[in-house]
Amino acid sequence: MSVTTLPSRGVALRQPGWLARLFDYKPFLIVMCLTPAIGLLTVFLTYPLGLGVWLAFTDTTIGQRGIFIGLENFQYLWTDPLWWGAVFYSVFYTAIATFGKFALGFWLALLLNNHFPLKSLLRAIVLLPWIVPTVLSALAFWWIYDPQFSIISYLLVDVLHIRSTNIDFLGTPWPARFSLIAANIWRGIPFVAISLLAGLQTISPSLYEAAMLDGASAWQRFRYITFPMMMPILAIVMTFSIIFTFTDFQLVYAITRGGPVNSTHLLATLAFQRGIAGGELGEGAAIAVSMIPFLVFATLFSYFGLARRKWQQGEAND
Amino acid sequence: MTDVAAGPTNTNVGSATPDTMAWDSRARRVMMIYLPLSCFVLILLFPFYWMAITSFKPNAELLNYKEHNPFWISSPTLAHIKHLLFNTAYPTWLKTTMFVAVGSTFLSLFASTLAAYAIERLRFRGSPYVGLGIYLAYLVPPSILFIPLATVIVQFGLFDSPMALILVYPTFLVPFCTWLLIGYFKSIPYELEECALVDGATRLQILRRITLPLAVPGLISAGIFSFTLSWNEFIYALAFIQSGANKTVPVAILTELVTGDVYQWGALMAGSLLGSLPVALFYSLFVDYYVSSLTGAVKE
Numbered sequence: 001m002s003v004t005t006l007p008s009r010g011v012a013l014r015q016p017g018w019l020a021r022l023f024d025y026k027p028f029l030i031v032m033c034l035t036p037a038i039g040l041l042t043v044f045l046t047y048p049l050g051l052g053v054w055l056a057f058t059d060t061t062i063g064q065r066g067i068f069i070g071l072e073n074f075q076y077l078w079t080d081p082l083w084w085g086a087v088f089y090s091v092f093y094t095a096i097a098t099f100g101k102f103a104l105g106f107w108l109a110l111l112l113n114n115h116f117p118l119k120s121l122l123r124a125i126v127l128l129p130w131i132v133p134t135v136l137s138a139l140a141f142w143w144i145y146d147p148q149f150s151i152i153s154y155l156l157v158d159v160l161h162i163r164s165t166n167i168d169f170l171g172t173p174w175p176a177r178f179s180l181i182a183a184n185i186w187r188g189i190p191f192v193a194i195s196l197l198a199g200l201q202t203i204s205p206s207l208y209e210a211a212m213l214d215g216a217s218a219w220q221r222f223r224y225i226t227f228p229m230m231m232p233i234l235a236i237v238m239t240f241s242i243i244f245t246f247t248d249f250q251l252v253y254a255i256t257r258g259g260p261v262n263s264t265h266l267l268a269t270l271a272f273q274r275g276i277a278g279g280e281l282g283e284g285a286a287i288a289v290s291m292i293p294f295l296v297f298a299t300l301f302s303y304f305g306l307a308r309r310k311w312q313q314g315e316a317n318d
Numbered sequence: 319m320t321d322v323a324a325g326p327t328n329t330n331v332g333s334a335t336p337d338t339m340a341w342d343s344r345a346r347r348v349m350m351i352y353l354p355l356s357c358f359v360l361i362l363l364f365p366f367y368w369m370a371i372t373s374f375k376p377n378a379e380l381l382n383y384k385e386h387n388p389f390w391i392s393s394p395t396l397a398h399i400k401h402l403l404f405n406t407a408y409p410t411w412l413k414t415t416m417f418v419a420v421g422s423t424f425l426s427l428f429a430s431t432l433a434a435y436a437i438e439r440l441r442f443r444g445s446p447y448v449g450l451g452i453y454l455a456y457l458v459p460p461s462i463l464f465i466p467l468a469t470v471i472v473q474f475g476l477f478d479s480p481m482a483l484i485l486v487y488p489t490f491l492v493p494f495c496t497w498l499l500i501g502y503f504k505s506i507p508y509e510l511e512e513c514a515l516v517d518g519a520t521r522l523q524i525l526r527r528i529t530l531p532l533a534v535p536g537l538i539s540a541g542i543f544s545f546t547l548s549w550n551e552f553i554y555a556l557a558f559i560q561s562g563a564n565k566t567v568p569v570a571i572l573t574e575l576v577t578g579d580v581y582q583w584g585a586l587m588a589g590s591l592l593g594s595l596p597v598a599l600f601y602s603l604f605v606d607y608y609v610s611s612l613t614g615a616v617k618e
Binding site for chain 1: 351352354355358359361362363365366368369372380381383388425428429430432433435436437440442448452455457458459460461462463464465466467468469470485486488489492493496520521522523546549550552553556557567568569571572581583586587589590593594597598601602605606
């Protein structure tokens with residue numbers, strides 16, 4: 001505390017020790033500060049990433065060093081209907097879930113952007129699905145989708161009398177696929193909504209006032225002001241969302257483990273099944289590596305597709 | 319300023335005020351805002367309600383919708399929770415998870431505070447690129463890394479040890495926290511540090527006595543995020559931990575409590591509820607930090 005408010009300038013400063021002086025040498029300090037973070041990331045992220053790509057070209061199994069076999073793993077995957085199925089479902093899952101999350105999340109953000117009582121409480125509550133561990137809420141969904149005791153079936157059959165039989169949510173391929181997507185959308189809405197809400201609040205009200213004076217309808221205000229102004233933040237949030245939806249693991253693993261008849265395998269769950277549970281590390285790594293092109297493509301697409309300058313400006317600003 | 323959509327409409331109607339129009343706008347508001355909002359809240363919260371109500375239902379009620387209203391409990395019971403706490407290793411799992419979450423949070427906070435300070439405050443050639451590099455690390459998803467990481471963990475002799483998780487979780491926590499803290503450090507005026515420097519303080523003293531105390535809100539939000547993210551982590555804990563006692567709650571519930579064909583839904587839901595509580599509690603204590611830093615982080 002004596003550092004910032006020295007009592008008098010006349011008093012001789014205490015000479016800092018050699019250690020403190022060493023830390024005052026800027027390059028040394030910079031290196032010291034960056035070492036823990038960069039060290040951790042290098043050892044547990046960059047190195048494994050490289051190792052993963054290398055493993056994908058070997059026939060390593062658990063407990064046995066593999067040898068380099070070139071593209072054999074990938075050639076095998078190319079002929080593997082399960083891999084194609086996982087590719088299909090990963091793309092389908094990502095596309096539908098992202099669309100659902102953004103449509104509903106944007107809507108929720110617009111709703112939360114209004115004035116009403118208990119607004120901050122509501123915002124806090126709405127984030128809950130995103131806070132609670134995915135596997136734990138996935139278990140709740142698993143119970144909600146129970147073939148015999150599903151509460152949804154109960155509502156449809158016994159209360160509303162819309163159907164006469166229970167829905168077999170997870171026992172047949174397409175219902176299982178959509179059940180998982182619904183759970184993923186449920187989990188993703190809060191994050192999208194809160195992020196987009198932040199974006200909405202940065203839009204200047206004067207833009208809307210000007211548009212009102214020009215007689216723009218509510219839809220036109222949304223289309224020509226809100227939407228274009230939200231493009232940059234939409235691009236960022238969507239890039240994130242696509243990456244983490246495409247590589248999702250826990251939801252599918254917790255609810256269906258890839259079943260029924262492997263219809264809900266994502267690439268990540270297939271990689272786990274082959275690589276860890278099945279012990280074929282090389283093949284599992286190849287499946288994991290095969291996600292990378294999709295990720296790069298999705299990132300470039302959502303980032304450059306949405307964040308283009310023209311879009312950001314929007315017609316409303318002309 | 320937040321009232322962009324509704325405000326102008328209301329004032330317009332207000333200035334033209336026949337009673338019917340005022341009523342019309344209120345009905346419109348209910349239809350356009352409150353109704354959809356209630357649907358959202360209902361759907362977003364329902365699984366938690368269902369989780370909670372299942373945890374306290376006796377088995378007889380749980381599987382009998384004909385005689386009992388499934389949405390309510392006639393005779394609540396603590397049997398599931400008792401079973402969980404005394405007949406399973408649940409307390410151990412909770413302890414392990416807490417240990418891992420706290421450990422990795424401290425490690426990540428330490429590493430990312432220093433990194434963010436170096437990148438934002440010490441400013442060297444290439445510091446933006448270091449920042450970008452750390453940020454990009456966040457975009458590498460765990461499901462690509464877990465297989466090679468498993469072999470790294472085995473090489474280090476850390477397989478089946480909670481230490482492995484403490485060391486591995488920072489790979490996704492450090493990028494996030496660094497990103498968050500860079501933003502916070504940016505908001506602290508340079509002049510404060512310059513004054514201290516002129517007064518003869520060493521760099522470390524400045525960091526410890528000026529920069530860090532001012533960045534406390536940022537440290538808190540980074541800490542909350544790290545804690546929740548490591549509490550939630552699943553794939554690494556599933557891949558690297560084998561023995562029952564070292565498992566974290568999410569993994570243990572799924573691999574140890576789900577047994578056979580008849581699922582113990584009461585115990586499973588009680589486990590999920592108890593496993594969510596620490597995070598939810600933590601979250602509710604710091605909710606303002608949470609929401610504001612989330613929105614702030616996205617704005618950056």
